[in-house]
Amino acid sequence: MKKEITIVGAGLVGSLCSLYMTRRGYIVNVFERRKDLRSEIITAGKSINLALSNRGWTALKKAGVESEVKKIAIPVYKRVMHDEKGNLTNQPYGNEGQCIYSVSRVLMNLLMMDLAEKNGANLNFNEKCIDVDFNKNQIKFENTLTKKRKSINSDFIIGADGAFSNVRKQMVDKYNHHYEYNEIDHDYKELLIPAGKNGCYLMEKNALHIWPRGEFMLMALANLDGSFTCTLFAPKKGKNSFEGLNNKKEVENYFKSLFPDFFEIVPNLYEQWQTNPTSNLGIIRTYPWHVKDSTLLIGDSAHATVPFYGQGMNCGFEDCRILDELLEKNNEDINKCFKIFSEIRKPNGDGLQDLSMHNFIVMRDKTADPMFLIQKKIEKKFSNLYPKKWTPLYSMVSFSNISYAEAWKIGMKQEKLMEEVMKTKNIEKVWNTDEIMQKMLFLV
Ligand SMILES: Cc1cc2nc3c(=O)[nH]c(=O)nc-3n(C[C@H](O)[C@H](O)[C@H](O)COP(=O)(O)OP(=O)(O)OC[C@H]3O[C@@H](n4cnc5c(N)ncnc54)[C@H](O)[C@@H]3O)c2cc1C
Structure with missing residues (x-):
């Protein structure tokens, strides 16, 4: 009989994992806390965009969806550094033709959910995981609209419910797993450079733009519609921090003096400043990533990191590929696969986090x-x-x-x-x- 599995979270990693698991022949039920994002009209360019690189592509290729994703991906061949006078310096990423890609997080998530569903995964929305019984492989969900609760049993569970994972919380609470959250001293805010006339790009499209300023930086990646999503990373407090940016004058002076070429091409900067949230950043470490043959954590739920290497999603996609390979190699022995996965992926989660912190200094400071x-x-x-x-x-x-x-x-x-x-x-x-x-x- 076919095994039935539950995946918590239809984010980037949960969706790709469900694709892999349906391809292995499992019956896959995915439960997602949010509403179905596909039911809304989504405007590209109004959310985080992500750098997609080799590991991500390797996992997408193995799942057979590389060509679908290519359609929404913009190649990025180099860094372009902007100094305080608006002068530009180029730094190619690799050798000729080597590039990473810019993808909209929302478009990517919508596509991955579509592909998962087309492959046979059952997606359930507005269902929030509120409890896990690891002995019975049973999850309790609460419908966020009706508040109705239900319990779902399955052969095993995959927790892909992101940085603030409740599946992980249940493991930590019930099995005393190691857990630490380290918030960094910097916050971030997104800002949009709009498209120019007829959807043209106001800066070079195929580049990651960085305004390195030592303790802080601004960066930008292109969207498909001619706009750029930019992110300011700055300290919470002190010199040049978010703390000192409380009114129109302060915000405009900050950008005019520190990022003049950016300031010139963003007409509604202060409106955006007020509307867009300021968010914090941190690193989550936990161990083990599994409970017996019952439940496994993948993606941000296991190894959320700061975004400075552009690898969080790539690592989560790699998790999916590695899990698939382990299942293949070990004849679907879940007990063995979960244990090995936990053991071999944890050092890589740690490595990713060390690399991410290291690259923050490289980007904000050294590239100048x-x-x-x-x-x-x-x-x-x-x-x-x-x-x-x-x-x-x-x-x-x-x-x-x-x-x-x-x-x-x-x-x-x-x-x-x-x-x-x-x-x-x-x-x-x-x-x-x-x-x-x-x-x-x-x-x-
Ligand atoms: C500013 C920023 C920039 C980034 N840039 C990059 C980049 O350039 N490249 C890159 O590779 N990565 C990047 N990342 C990281 C990347 O976004 C994450 O690593 C990736 O989204 C993780 O995917 P996930 O599916 O594990 O988690 P998520 O995408 O967070 O998805 C988790 C899903 O689980 C759902 N969920 C949560 N709790 C519950 C619950 N209790 N019950 C049911 N469902 C639940 C959520 O609603 C969500 O849909 C960036 C992150 C940030 C913040």
């Missing part, structure tokens, strides 16, 4: 430093000459499937080595010479 850009050029040159000896950290994370834990470990070793190389006298003049390549060869 000419020496950092030289360092990246040296790494790229060396990596092209000796691809077996060196893959730059960004490429390991965004253009490969090397585990996050491994990428973090290798990346930190490389960082130490590059510190030595960058001490070379007149490095800004000699960086492109054989001498530097030889030094790298010696040190590596």
